[in-house]
Amino acid sequence: MSKVSYYTPEGLKKLKDELNYLRDIERPKASQAIGEARDKGDLSENAEYDAAKEAQGMLEMKISKLEEVLSNARLIDESQLDVSKILVLSKVKIKNQTNGMIMNYTLVADGEANLAAGKISVNSPIGKGLLGKSLGDIAEIQVPNGVLKFEVLEISR
Structure with a gap:
């Protein structure tokens, strides 16, 4: 399949x-x-x-x-995407609740992921954890060394 x-x-x-x-x-x-x-x-x-x-x-x-x-x-037809929540091609600004670090990412398909360019896969642990979140939400993401908490500060296209 x-x-x-x-x-x-x-x-x-x-x-x-x-x-x-x-x-x-x-x-x-x-x-x-x-x-x-x-x-x-x-x-x-x-x-x-x-x-x-x-x-x-x-x-x-x-x-x-x-x-x-x-x-x-x-x-992907970007004009049809909802900007109120995080989806594929969303540009997000998130804040790590543990250390206060602010990061900017664009969520993309697996084949386009490039961490150096700020593009993370929607199938990565962080990408999966952010999908569907809205402005102000806290995403709790399970990673190999524990749980990371990120606050969604900005969503754009």
Whole structure:
């Protein structure tokens, strides 16, 4: 059973670009490597041929996985999202109740998560804990070393 994932236009474009690169650039390179290895003689003792075939198999598996992700990808219409509570693509400002630290995050799909850019997955513990919360709510989030409490200070798009 396949899982539906939601993406921004940029995230969906990035996935499609990666798939096109693998199909149009990497697949022909893999075929060429197999052909060159085949030309070197006896295939039963040709380690280069075996390595090229294995690399091609890995590439095809990656292409297949990306095709599956894209077939289940849905584009998010930001204009239809409710700004009164935290949803996918919400930009949130939260305050850690323990140490008073204030953080800004954007909740995104798994494939677009990038902590350095302030984008966390909706499937991460913090992302799951924040979903559905409203302004002023306290989110209690179970993490490996205990429970974190975050106050929702701001929600925007």
